[in-house]
Amino acid sequence: MLTDAPPRNANRDRFLESDRIRTLDLPQDGRLLPFAKSIELAVADGTTAAVRRACADFVDLDEIEKELKKAGTAIDKAKTATANYRTRLAGLCDVANGRGTIDR
Numbered sequence: 001m002l003t004d005a006p007p008r009n010a011n012r013d014r015f016l017e018s019d020r021i022r023t024l025d026l027p028q029d030g031r032l033l034p035f036a037k038s039i040e041l042a043v044a045d046g047t048t049a050a051v052r053r054a055c056a057d058f059v060d061l062d063e064i065e066k067e068l069k070k071a072g073t074a075i076d077k078a079k080t081a082t083a084n085y086r087t088r089l090a091g092l093c094d095v096a097n098g099r100g101t102i103d104r
Contacts, residue, residue, distance in 0.1 A: 035058040038054040038057060038058075039051065039055060041054070
């Protein structure tokens with residue numbers, strides 16, 4: 001199976017450890033069985049398109065993309081808030097040190 005290239009430094013050990021995993025513990029309640037059968041049939045069909053469709057049924061890529069966009073928006077808002085607080089804190093420090101005035 002092809003995966004991403006290993007990182008050069010950061011997280012390399014974790015990546016390599018993850019790459020050595022050969023089995024996964026799965027839920028025993030049968031909820032994955034329909035997906036497994038669908039993917040198995042698609043692989044037997046031998047076409048990439050069939051495998052992609054079966055995998056797309058298993059993983060809702062649109063939902064994942066939507067959640068990633070939400071996370072990105074939250075990160076952007078946090079960066080803006082951090083920059084605003086940093087500026088405000090620097091101004092307060094200047095006032096405390098007698099180098100500025102408080103803007104109200």
